[in-house]
Amino acid sequence: MFGTSRNNISPQLQKLIDILSKVQGLGPKSARRAVLQLLKKRDVLLAPLIDAMQAAHDEVCTCGICGNLDTSDPCAVCSNETRDHNVLCVIADVADLWAFERSGGFRGQYHVLGGLLNALDGISPSDLRIPQLIERIENGKINEVILALSATIDGQSTTHYLAEVLENKGVKVTRLSHGLPIGGELDHIDDGTLMAALKARREV
Numbered sequence: 001m002f003g004t005s006r007n008n009i010s011p012q013l014q015k016l017i018d019i020l021s022k023v024q025g026l027g028p029k030s031a032r033r034a035v036l037q038l039l040k041k042r043d044v045l046l047a048p049l050i051d052a053m054q055a056a057h058d059e060v061c062t063c064g065i066c067g068n069l070d071t072s073d074p075c076a077v078c079s080n081e082t083r084d085h086n087v088l089c090v091i092a093d094v095a096d097l098w099a100f101e102r103s104g105g106f107r108g109q110y111h112v113l114g115g116l117l118n119a120l121d122g123i124s125p126s127d128l129r130i131p132q133l134i135e136r137i138e139n140g141k142i143n144e145v146i147l148a149l150s151a152t153i154d155g156q157s158t159t160h161y162l163a164e165v166l167e168n169k170g171v172k173v174t175r176l177s178h179g180l181p182i183g184g185e186l187d188h189i190d191d192g193t194l195m196a197a198l199k200a201r202r203e204v
Contacts, residue, residue, distance in 0.1 A: 013035060016035050018031075049125075059071045061073050063075035065136075066078050067111045067113075067129055068110065068112060071168060077101075078109065082107075082132070083107050085140070085141060086108070086143045087108030088108060088111065088141065088142045088145050089108055089135065089146045090110075090146065090148060090149075090162065091110060092149055092155070092158070093115070094112055096150075097110050097112060106198060108146075113128045114127075114128055114131065115128055116128075116152075116154040116157070117147065117154060118160060121145070129167065133162075134166075134169070136201055138169065142171055143172060144173075145166060145172070146174075147170050148176050149175075150175070161176065
């Protein structure tokens with residue numbers, strides 16, 4: 001039987017496919033297509049990609065305050081004095097931060113948890129940046145914490161957990177409006193819907 005198998009692909013190409021297939025949302029088939037496309041357009045795609053990835057590896061770091069990714073620590077958001085340092089938006093991942101920034105409607109600070117609670121995957125409170133969140137609230141001038149987590153089961157579970165943890169911290173705790181579609185991921189929601197959910201937030 002004829003066909004392409006792992007044994008017909010050079011080790012160099014297979015290694016590249018294996019690495020790309022680990023990227024969320026790709027998988028082996030998509031990774032193979034991406035590799036072929038990159039190799040067909042080496043000068044305009046592959047070479048610039050190599051340079052960009054090397055630069056990201058060397059220069060991008062995690063902000064020690066909020067958990068954002070940037071080329072400086074603190075990041076551009078945390079070091080911006082024109083933003084409202086009294087309002088803290090708690091999000092799961094950096095992709096959610098980017099979603100809010102694309103919309104241009106939020107001018108407060110962020111706190112990236114680094115994920116959501118998930119018992120099946122073994123993600124517990126100790127795996128998230130919750131202690132850092134509590135420290136920021138206790139040591140800062142924050143008067144409102146917005147729990148801007150996705151309308152998924154894991155997102156809702158994390159929201160309820162954080163609401164209990166922050167109950168006696170002396171801050172107003174709000175959550176996004178339920179106008180968000182059930183099961184929706186924040187970075188997949190259009191800017192208008194996201195901002196409407198933010199403006200219509202309510203206390204937990």
